[in-house]
Amino acid sequence: MNNQLKNIIDQYKNGQLKVRNESFSNETILNEFLGLSSFTNVNFLDLNLTNVDFELSFFYDCSFENCNFDTPLFREASFLNCNFKNCSLKNCNFIKAEFEEIKFDNCSFEKAKRGSLSKAWFESCHFIETNFNGFNFGSLIATAVEDSKFSKFNKTIEFQGKFFLIDILESKTGIEGMLFKY
Structure with missing residues (x-):
């Protein structure tokens, strides 16, 4: 199936969507409330999502490819x-968001003005050629990474146990230095 996400949103103007086994592509979604929604086995391809509120939403078995997120709210999602493949996540609010068994392949997390990963949880995730740009201590406070891998330059570091993302990204050599063999 290949429906239009915008049409489905227009039917439910109060958020709380329940979308299963769908594919959405080549759309731009602006200024929408999709909080408390559920997406299961949904494919998102070449979407631009700007200022979309996904607060407290749930995503299971979904794929995001070539998607651009600009200033979305994923608080407690x-x-x-x-x-996630070839996705740009700019100025996203992922406060208290949970990510489990997620693959980020060639993605970019960018903090501009209000973006935050504060208190987010990444468990059993794999970050392949993924960058985190512009984040400071305040926007990464208590962001935890557990049993996850970071891969760059054909090298991989695997973290067993719980770590804080700020400690990984702000080490003296950064993640690139940790992955580069001297």
Whole structure:
């Protein structure tokens, strides 16, 4: 199936969507409330999502490819067994968001003005050629990474146990230095 996400949103103007087994592509979604929604086995391809509120939403078995997120709200959203490929996540609010068994492949997290990963949880995730740009201590406070991998330059570091993302990204050599063999 290949429906238009915008048409589905227009039917439910109060958020709380329940979307299963759908594919959405080549759309731009602006200024929408999709809080408390559920997405299961949904494919998002070539979407531009600007100022979309996904607060307390749940994503299971979803894939995001070539998607651009600009200033979305994912506060307390949950992602389980999802894939992000070639996605730009700019100015996202992921406060208290949970990511479990997620693959980020060639993605970019960018903090501009209000973006935050504060208190987010990444468990059993794999970050492949993924960058975190512009984040400071305040926007990464208590952001935890557990049993996850970071891969760059054909090298991989695997973290067993719980770590804080700020400690990984702000080490003396950064993640690139940790992955580069001297």
